[in-house]
Amino acid sequence: MTQSSLISRNVIAASGRSSMRLEPETWEALREICQRERVGLAGLVQRVEGEGAPGSRTSAVRVFVLGYFKAAATEDGHAAAGHGGLA
Numbered sequence: 001m002t003q004s005s006l007i008s009r010n011v012i013a014a015s016g017r018s019s020m021r022l023e024p025e026t027w028e029a030l031r032e033i034c035q036r037e038r039v040g041l042a043g044l045v046q047r048v049e050g051e052g053a054p055g056s057r058t059s060a061v062r063v064f065v066l067g068y069f070k071a072a073a074t075e076d077g078h079a080a081a082g083h084g085g086l087a
Contacts, residue, residue, distance in 0.1 A: 012042035013057060014049045020058045029065045 006021040022030075034044055045061065053060035 011045050014046050018057065020045075020061065022058065022061065026062060026065055029069065030061070033065065033068055 005023060007024055007027060008019050008021045009027065010017055010019050012018075030041060030044065034041055037044065039047070045057070048060050048064045049057060051060070051064070053063060
């Protein structure tokens with residue numbers, strides 16, 4: 001039987017204490033976002049919930065993380081990282 005690479009953690013959501021199962025990379029991305037935005041995980045999750053995304057809390061958090069880094073992926077940022085540019 002294959003073990004899941006998902007990690008469960010407790011978070012304080014708008015409705016109270018809850019758990020979310022996310023990939024280690026997603027937890028790391030959330031940690032980085034919290035540092036950059038100077039907000040705790042509970043505050044960030046509550047912000048995501050406040051945006052009213054359809055679906056589950058976990059799904060909304062994944063979409064938020066993707067959108068956050070997609071918005072930050074500018075041509076200047078790609079050039080500084082040595083990535084290819086858009087032609």
